[in-house]
Structures are given as structure tokens and as C-alpha cells.
Amino acid sequence: MRILTYPHDLALGGSQLNAIELSAALRDRGHEVVVYGRPGALVDTVRSLGLEFLTAPDPGRRPSPRVARDLAGLVRERRIDVLHGYEWPPGLECNLAGRLSGALSMTTVMSMSVAPFLPRSMPVVVGTEQIADAERRAGRHRVRVLEPPVDVVANQPDDALGRDFRVRQGIGDDFTVVCVSRLAHQLKLEGILTAIDAVGRLAAAAPVRLVVVGDGPARAEVERRADLVNVRTGRPVVVLPGAIDDPRPAYAAADVVLGMGGSALRAAAFGKPLVVQGEGGFFRLLTPESLPDFLWTGWYGYGGADRPPVDLLADLLAGLAVDESRRRDLGRFSRAVVEQRFALTEAAARQEAIYDAALRERRRGADRAWTTLAADGAAAGRFADYHLRRCLARLRGRRAADDFNAQPLARRVDGSGERRxxxxxxxxxxxxxxxxxxxxxxxxxxxxxxxxxxxxxxxxxxxxxxxxxxxxxxxxxxxxxxxxxxxxxxxxxxxxxxxxxxxxxxxxxxxxxxxxxxxxxxxxxxxxxxxxxxxxxxxxxxxxxxxxxxxxxxxxxxxxxxxxxxxxxxxxxxxxxxxxxxxxxxxxxxxxxxxxxxxxxxLPNGTDAEHYGDVARIVAAPEVLLAGPIAGVVGQLNERLDLGSLDAVAATGASLLLVGPRYEECPETRARLDALIARPNVQWIDRQPFERLPEFMAALAVGLTPYAVTDFNRASFPLKTLEYLAAGRPAVSTDLPAARALETDLVELVTTPQEFASRTLALLSAPPDEALVARRQAFARQHSWAERARRLEQIVALAGSGPGTDREGDR
Structure with a gap:
């Protein structure tokens, strides 16, 4: 057979690597295979495998008529038998080229669900039995399963390769968890951030590392969370080497690998224990008991745990860290699974059989003109609807999202195929x-x-x-x-x-x-x-x-x-x-x-006591340039603040830090804030992500809640007071009902700007008192958001029990 393979792009990625490696394996079985597409990082891989690469024209909008015409010309010029597109844009372009040239066209979808506008007369290959079952239920009868293949020769245990990677990354002999992943917001980010938090928790008691190999649009969020954990632990627990063209050394260096999809299978090929990552708190170890589920749904999952994801993953990794014998057994099992079911040579044979079957169906008349025309028309209608929705989303200011990658089938259905x-x-x-x-x-x-x-x-x-x-x-x-x-x-x-x-x-x-x-x-x-x-x-x-x-x-x-x-x-x-x-x-x-x-x-406001609990061990944010000790406000800056109290504190010469966005509307307030910030002992830092607030709390010696006494503020409950206590910091607050309702001597209540300044100075000069710090943090833990959420659940339940019962239930 003469086969043209058309990956959806040639950047680094699992679907593209599968397409290229299968092409080389099919060539080795005696077929003529060329790879087609726009140049990218994987072109070198194509050529290193001895495959011919053909450059596609710039597609512009997808699917591209220009590309379809070019493909049809190649069919006629090179007498191509099969046009094989990977994912839906190349699939649609191959389908159109097949209609123009007479070649067989087919699509492989390695995403976690199938685009509904791929014509149902077109042969489609998917990666899991669950997706195939769902497509058959939806009326697509020409669907077959080819699980993601792995080259078990190129990907196999290699201790020397792993040792070299550990030396280069400065990992040493630490228990090492490796995740090789694109740093994307959809599908990936949730699990990566959970892994960082889980390893950070383990690092307090054991020498453990997390290596996240990859790059992408969510890199900034990953770096921030990694920096927070590394600062808290005082050492590089989370290592981010970035994207690596050949990630095999990282797999080889791992004690445990965390991953989904093709990355999970490559890890298994290296004989490593595998924790499959999904969404909604899904983390599950590959074992003989869990294997049947993964063979059905693919190497991904959604939800299903009744524990916080960080706790679940931390306990799972802690058990593996102390049991080297179990790690060896699980690693051997992982390797055996890949060799027996996912080896590239076996996958190439199955792909060849899929081509043969599709060509036989075609010769028997499965592609009758009227059926294909009807299927193409229906698919065109579904694509027009999809395209219109995306256009409307852009016009209305929404980011377009590819919901076939962002909404996996396993997230929407249960194990039986019924809607979840x-x-x-x-x-x-x-x-x-x-x-x-x-x-x-x-x-x-x-x-x-x-x-x-x-x-x-x-x-x-x-x-x-x-x-x-x-x-x-x-x-x-x-x-x-x-x-x-x-x-x-x-x-x-x-x-x-x-x-x-x-x-x-x-x-x-x-x-x-x-x-x-x-x-x-x-x-x-x-x-x-x-x-x-x-x-x-x-x-x-x-x-x-x-x-x-x-x-x-x-x-x-x-x-x-x-x-x-x-x-x-x-x-x-x-x-x-x-x-x-x-x-x-x-x-x-x-x-x-x-x-x-x-x-x-x-229902008073609460605080995230755990978020601020390690402030004493955190290095202060590098943006803070003031000399200590520092008094500060963390929160929004607007007309709610009593600027007279802040002016009084600044007038003493004490260092004053303001952290938060400015939302003032009144010109007078704007002018007063400008004048305050212009003082040499005052620094303003704009809005910061919640994850970084502990770094700024670490810079403070005293936390301030300077609210003007207005009807609006009398009815409010400032978040910042409890957050200061959660960080172990003393708090000075305007005498407001919410502050009085806390009923604690840990908050200094004042009524005038002069008193506000004098109490702040007194606290700044007070010697450290570890007992007071512990009292403040213990008090804050009594006012956690978890407790407030449980109370809101109770209120919702009481609200459904009939009028007049709520007050009785609260007594």
C-alpha cells in the first residue's frame, strides 16, 4: 500500500509521535509511507526514522480547501491508496481530498472524544473501547480501536540514562516523581498543581522530588506553585527543566511516574510504577486490579474519590516511597502490560489490518455515492453549527475552546456508557x-x-x-x-x-x-x-x-x-x-x-488557616523593598479605607506596605492614596494571586484593618483580620461590629487615627512571642472556610424544611 500520514501538527505531542512511529513501523512491514504536514519540531524525528516528509501549504482556516486540493494532487501524482489524518482538521481535509481523488480517507482520533462533525461514512480509529462504544451508539458504525502504541525498544529501562538525568538536574538519590506533560490549562493543570502540593507535603518528612518536564500556556501558574513549595521547604523540591526534545532520560530517572494518555504508556514502558492522572481529583495506581478499567476508558479518569485530591495522592506516593519491593513489582507489571498489548510492532500489524478491512469494505460498496453524500452533508451541517458557535463566542468576548479535547468522554459518561x-x-x-x-x-x-x-x-x-x-x-x-x-x-x-x-x-x-x-x-x-x-x-x-x-x-x-x-x-x-x-x-x-x-x-466570613499556616518558614516576597519591621494592609484599596489612620501610621515613620488593587472612584480618595504612596516609607504593590499572599504576609510584623466607620462598613466583615491571625500576625482594626463579634483580645480595636498609629507602633516594637503566635493561629483555625461551608450546607437544608424552622435550628 501507498500511505500518506497527516498528523494534526508536528510540534511535540503524543498523537503526532504515535502517527510518525506507526508510519515507520508500517514502512518496515513493506508499505510505502510518506508524512505530510507543516514543518515543526518533529520533522527531525520523521527524517531520523528514514521517512519522507512532504510540506503542506499554509492551511489558514481549518479545514483548508487549499490543503485538500494539494492532497488530491499528491494522490494522483504518487498513486496514494490511503490518506490517513490524525485528529479532526486533517481528517476533514483528507476526507475532502479523498472525494476529489478517489483515495480511501480515514481519521485517527487520539483525543478523548470524537468531533461530532467527522462524517459517519468515514472510517475512524479511536484509542479506547469506551469511545468506540459511544460512537457506535451515536450511529458511527465504521469505528475501530487502536490503542496508543509504544516503541518498546526505544523506550525501555535504562539505569545509566536515568542516573545521568539525576546528576544533571541535581536530584541525587531522592525519591523522585516524574510528570512529562504539556503545561496546559485544560486537562493537565489541575493534576500538576495537585502533585506539587502533595509532594510539598511529603517533603516535610522525607527526601522527595517532583520533576515536571514540559512547557505550555500554564507555565506561569506551575512556576508560582512550585516556587511557593520550594520556599516553604527551603530546598528545590519541585524541579521544572522545561520542554525536553527527548524525555526518555526523565522517565528513566523516575521512581514513580504521574501521567495520562500516551505519556502514561511511555512511562510504563520504562518499567516504572504508574499513577494515572485525570481530573476532578482522579489519581489511580496501575495494578492488575485497575488495568481492566484503564483498557476500557483509556489512561485517564474523572473524579470518584471521596477524599481531597492532595491527601489521596500524598498518601499514595508516601506508600510507594517506603516500599521499594512494591515499586519493583509494579514496574515489572507496567512493562509487561506495554509489551503484551501496546508494542509498536503489534500496533502496526493491527493498523495494516484496519487499512485492509476498510479497502475491502470500499470494494464491496460501503462507500455508495448517495450514502457518502448524505453523511458529508450531515457532517457539514454539524460543522457549520460548531463554527457559528465559536464565532459567536469570539464576538461576545469568550475564548474559543476546543471542547473535544477539553471535554473527555470519560468525564461525561460512567463505566457502562450511560451519561454521568x-x-x-x-x-x-x-x-x-x-x-x-x-x-x-x-x-x-x-x-x-x-x-x-x-x-x-x-x-x-x-x-x-x-x-x-x-x-x-x-x-x-x-x-x-x-x-x-x-x-x-x-x-x-x-x-x-x-x-x-x-x-x-x-x-x-x-x-x-x-x-x-x-x-x-x-x-x-x-x-x-x-x-x-x-x-x-x-x-x-x-x-x-x-x-x-x-x-x-x-x-x-x-x-x-x-x-x-x-x-x-x-x-x-x-x-x-x-x-x-x-x-x-x-x-x-x-x-x-x-x-x-x-x-x-x-454566616461570618472565615479564613484559610492552612494557607497561611507556614508563614514563619516562608521567605518574604522579593518585591517588598521596605525596611522592617513592617505594618501592612492586604486587600483592596478604595473608599472603604480610613485613610486618616493610614496617614497617621505613615507619619510616625514606620514602614507601611499596601498590597492589593486600587479601585477608588472618588478623585479626593485617589489624590490621598497617591500622596500616601508617594511617602518614602510607604510601598504599594498591586493585586497578587491568592497563592502568593503568604509571601507578603511573611513580610509583615503587624496587619492592619483600617476601615472607615460608615453604615456600609458597620455591616461588613473584613476578611483580612482573620487572615492576619492565621499568619500569626498581630492585628489592629477599626472598632467595627464584626471585629467585636470575634470576641477575642487578639485583635486591637481602636477608634481614632492617633490610637490606630500608637497601637501599631507598640506592636511593631514588641518582642516576638511564640505563644501569642500559636494562640492567633489556633483562633483562626476555629474560623475556617471549611466550617463556614458546612454551616452553609446546614442552612440550605434548613431552608428546605419550611418557614420558621431556621431560627429554631440555629439555637
Whole structure:
């Protein structure tokens, strides 16, 4: 046979390597094989294997008529029998070229689900039995399975290669976990960050390393998390060598490999214990018991654990670290699995048989003109729908996402092929209309939802944002994403003018419809609805307990938030009337909201005590240039602050650090902030990711909560006070009801700027007191977000038990 292999690109990647290695193996079986595509890093691999490389024209939009015509010309010129595209763009171009030239065209899909617009008359090869089963159920009968092949000669145990890699990376004899992966947000990032945290936890008690080989768009997030762990442990526990053209030395150096897909199988070929990484907290060891599941679903999984992913992976790795005998046994089993089932020579024979069968079907008339024309027409319609949706997403300010790679089949169906209720570990989810986007500064809603998602799946609805604002702020995200395991984010994009009287109702209706569509498409029940966005109405299509939750006094702060007080009051009145129970962060705000009309409960803000628990061992952020000791504010800078108190602290000459974004609206506030920051003993550092805040807490000797005494602030519960205590830092706060409600002597309450400055100076000059540090951190742990999330779960349950029961249940 004369075969043209067309990988989807020639950058480093598992699908492309499979295509090239199979081509060489087929050539060795006596076939004429050429590789076609745009030049990339793997062209050298193609030529090193003795294969001819043909350069494709620049495709432009995919599928490309220009490429299809070029392929058809090559068929006629070289008498090609089979055009074999890998993934859907080359598959569609090969299909069109086959129609023009008469050659057999087929597609291999090594992604984790198949594009619905690949013509069903076209032979398709997939990598797992689960995907093949789903495609047959969907009406695609010409589908076959060829699991990702591995060259077991080029990839085999090599101690010398591994030792050399360890020396070059400075790893020594440490227990080493290796992950070879593209650093991508979809599919990959969640597991990599979990692995960094898990190894960081183990490193406190044992010599362990994590080596992450690869590069990609999520590199910055991976580096930040790795730096945090390395600083905490005081040594390079996480090693990031970047992309390596030949990652075999990294596999050879590993004691355990973490991976999915083709990377997992290559690791197994090196005789290493394999932990298969998926999403939703999925980590599972390859054993004789787990092998049948992986042969069905592929080397990936979704969810299924009833423990936090970091705990699960840390315990799994800890067990392997101390049991060398088990590692040897698992490594031998991994190698045997690859040799017996995934060897490249066997895969080439199966690929040859697939070609022969497809050619025989064609000769028997399986490709009748009218059937192929109908199949092509139906596929064209599905592709037009797909393309239109992507165009609309771009116009509305959403980033286009390839949902065939981003939405694996194993995430959507269970082991029997039935639709998996996702999200919903127990078949029900909490619908949470948030007061701020998921991408905003981490606040009450985000902390609570993140904790809830550990045990209860959450559908998070962003406040709607216009496509123009999204473009201006660089927030082009798809309608549906999964930023953390267990949480689905719905991001509604709409026309400009979302705050105008006529349009604001329509935009909230749009958010309601988007939420309804996601709930319907994912087939989940709703356990309860929380509305924290004061402008959003409760959905009428949900029959579930309704909780109205105010994290601030939105009426008192309407002007600060750029809203009409009258409009804010009307929204509040409507939501209070529609809910089963009202909840707020302070008793003052509960009293305003409930006013005898509805049951009312207090749910104070909490803190992530574990996040700040190691501040004493963390090196302060290098951006901090002030001389110590330093007093500081970590949070948003706006009209809520009592700038008189901050001026008084700065006037003493003490070092004052301000960390957080500036959101002031008033020109007078802007001028005063500018003047404060201009002082030589004051430094301002703009918004920082939540993961880095411990570094800035480490720079502080005293934490400040200088809030002006206003109706808005009297009803608020500042997050920063508890965060200072969680870091073991003393706290000075304006005397506000929320601070008094903590009922602790660990927070200094003051009433005047002069008192604020004098108490701050006294604390800055006080000697370190380890007992006080321990008391502060112990107090903060009593106010964890996990406890607040459990309380919110209880409130939702109480809200469904009938009016009037909430107060009784709270006593």
C-alpha cells in the first residue's frame, strides 16, 4: 500500500509521535509511507526514522480547501491508496481530498472524544473501547480501536540514562516523581498543581522530588506553585527543566511516574510504577486490579474519590516511597502490560489490518455515492453549527475552546456508557449566583464555593459582563469552564450597557437562561440555590431551597459600587421576598435584611488557616523593598479605607506596605492614596494571586484593618483580620461590629487615627512571642472556610424544611 500520514501538527505531542512511529513501523512491514504536514519540531524525528516528509501549504482556516486540493494532487501524482489524518482538521481535509481523488480517507482520533462533525461514512480509529462504544451508539458504525502504541525498544529501562538525568538536574538519590506533560490549562493543570502540593507535603518528612518536564500556556501558574513549595521547604523540591526534545532520560530517572494518555504508556514502558492522572481529583495506581478499567476508558479518569485530591495522592506516593519491593513489582507489571498489548510492532500489524478491512469494505460498496453524500452533508451541517458557535463566542468576548479535547468522554459518561451526572457526586449540585466573577479578587463567595466543591458539586454563575468589558480587561473565557474540581463556572457574556435600566433586567435573565442550559445539558438535580449577587433574581425553573446571602450592605454601599440606591433597595426587597432564608456576614446586616419578614441567620466570613499556616518558614516576597519591621494592609484599596489612620501610621515613620488593587472612584480618595504612596516609607504593590499572599504576609510584623466607620462598613466583615491571625500576625482594626463579634483580645480595636498609629507602633516594637503566635493561629483555625461551608450546607437544608424552622435550628 501507498500511505500518506497527516498528523494534526508536528510540534511535540503524543498523537503526532504515535502517527510518525506507526508510519515507520508500517514502512518496515513493506508499505510505502510518506508524512505530510507543516514543518515543526518533529520533522527531525520523521527524517531520523528514514521517512519522507512532504510540506503542506499554509492551511489558514481549518479545514483548508487549499490543503485538500494539494492532497488530491499528491494522490494522483504518487498513486496514494490511503490518506490517513490524525485528529479532526486533517481528517476533514483528507476526507475532502479523498472525494476529489478517489483515495480511501480515514481519521485517527487520539483525543478523548470524537468531533461530532467527522462524517459517519468515514472510517475512524479511536484509542479506547469506551469511545468506540459511544460512537457506535451515536450511529458511527465504521469505528475501530487502536490503542496508543509504544516503541518498546526505544523506550525501555535504562539505569545509566536515568542516573545521568539525576546528576544533571541535581536530584541525587531522592525519591523522585516524574510528570512529562504539556503545561496546559485544560486537562493537565489541575493534576500538576495537585502533585506539587502533595509532594510539598511529603517533603516535610522525607527526601522527595517532583520533576515536571514540559512547557505550555500554564507555565506561569506551575512556576508560582512550585516556587511557593520550594520556599516553604527551603530546598528545590519541585524541579521544572522545561520542554525536553527527548524525555526518555526523565522517565528513566523516575521512581514513580504521574501521567495520562500516551505519556502514561511511555512511562510504563520504562518499567516504572504508574499513577494515572485525570481530573476532578482522579489519581489511580496501575495494578492488575485497575488495568481492566484503564483498557476500557483509556489512561485517564474523572473524579470518584471521596477524599481531597492532595491527601489521596500524598498518601499514595508516601506508600510507594517506603516500599521499594512494591515499586519493583509494579514496574515489572507496567512493562509487561506495554509489551503484551501496546508494542509498536503489534500496533502496526493491527493498523495494516484496519487499512485492509476498510479497502475491502470500499470494494464491496460501503462507500455508495448517495450514502457518502448524505453523511458529508450531515457532517457539514454539524460543522457549520460548531463554527457559528465559536464565532459567536469570539464576538461576545469568550475564548474559543476546543471542547473535544477539553471535554473527555470519560468525564461525561460512567463505566457502562450511560451519561454521568456531572457535576454531582451524589447527583445533586448547589446553584450559586455569585456577587463577583470567579476571576476577581478572592472573596467570600469564592472561598465558600471552593470549600463546598470539596464535598458538594457547585454550579457557579458569574455576574454577567459585556463582551466589550471582557475584551478591555482580557477576560475572554468560554461559557462553561471548570476552574477547580467539583465546580463548574458559567460566565455569561452580553451586550454593552449591563447597568442601564432597560438592559440590566435582560442581562440577568440571560444569566438565568445560561444557568438553566448548563443544568439541563449536564443532567443534574439542584439541591439548593444561593443568590449572593444582589441584582440576580431567583430562578423560577428550580424547585429547591432558596438562600439569599449578602456579603456586604449593598444598599448602603450602592454609590461606592456604582449603583442606584433605589435600584439596590428594590433588588433586595424582591430577593428577600422570594427566598426561604436570608443570610448575612454580620448580625447588623441580618437585622436590616430580615426585619421580621424572613428567617435570618449570620454566616461570618472565615479564613484559610492552612494557607497561611507556614508563614514563619516562608521567605518574604522579593518585591517588598521596605525596611522592617513592617505594618501592612492586604486587600483592596478604595473608599472603604480610613485613610486618616493610614496617614497617621505613615507619619510616625514606620514602614507601611499596601498590597492589593486600587479601585477608588472618588478623585479626593485617589489624590490621598497617591500622596500616601508617594511617602518614602510607604510601598504599594498591586493585586497578587491568592497563592502568593503568604509571601507578603511573611513580610509583615503587624496587619492592619483600617476601615472607615460608615453604615456600609458597620455591616461588613473584613476578611483580612482573620487572615492576619492565621499568619500569626498581630492585628489592629477599626472598632467595627464584626471585629467585636470575634470576641477575642487578639485583635486591637481602636477608634481614632492617633490610637490606630500608637497601637501599631507598640506592636511593631514588641518582642516576638511564640505563644501569642500559636494562640492567633489556633483562633483562626476555629474560623475556617471549611466550617463556614458546612454551616452553609446546614442552612440550605434548613431552608428546605419550611418557614420558621431556621431560627429554631440555629439555637
Amino acid at each position: 451526572p456531572e457535576p454531582g457526586r451524589d447527583g445533586a449540585a448547589l446553584l450559586y449566583f455569585a456577587g463577583a466573577p470567579w476571576s476577581a479578587v478572592t472573596g467570600t463567595d469564592k472561598h465558600l464555593a471552593g470549600e463546598l466543591a470539596r464535598t458538594r458539586d457547585v454550579i457557579w454563575i458569574d455576574p454577567p459582563m459585556s463582551w466589550r468589558a471582557r475584551r478591555r480587561r482580557g477576560l475572554q473565557v468560554p461559557l462553561v469552564t471548570e476552574p477547580i474540581p467539583g465546580l463548574v463556572r458559567v460566565s455569561t457574556s452580553c451586550v454593552p450597557g449591563v447597568s442601564r435600566p432597560v438592559l440590566r433586567r435582560l442581562t440577568r435573565l440571560h444569566a438565568d437562561l445560561d444557568a438553566r442550559r448548563v443544568v439541563r445539558d449536564r443532567g443534574v438535580a439542584i439541591a439548593g440555590v444561593v443568590v449572593s449577587d444582589p441584582e440576580q433574581r431567583f430562578p423560577r425553573w428550580v424547585d429547591a431551597p432558596r438562600v439569599y446571602f449578602e456579603t456586604d450592605d449593598f444598599v448602603a454601599g450602592a454609590e461606592l459600587l456604582g449603583r442606584s440606591a433605589g435600584y439596590a433597595r428594590a433588588c433586595r426587597r424582591r430577593n428577600v421576598a422570594d427566598c426561604d432564608v436570608v443570610v448575612a456576614v454580620t448580625q447588623d446586616l441580618v437585622d436590616v435584611l430580615a426585619a421580621g419578614r424572613r428567617p435570618g441567620l449570620v
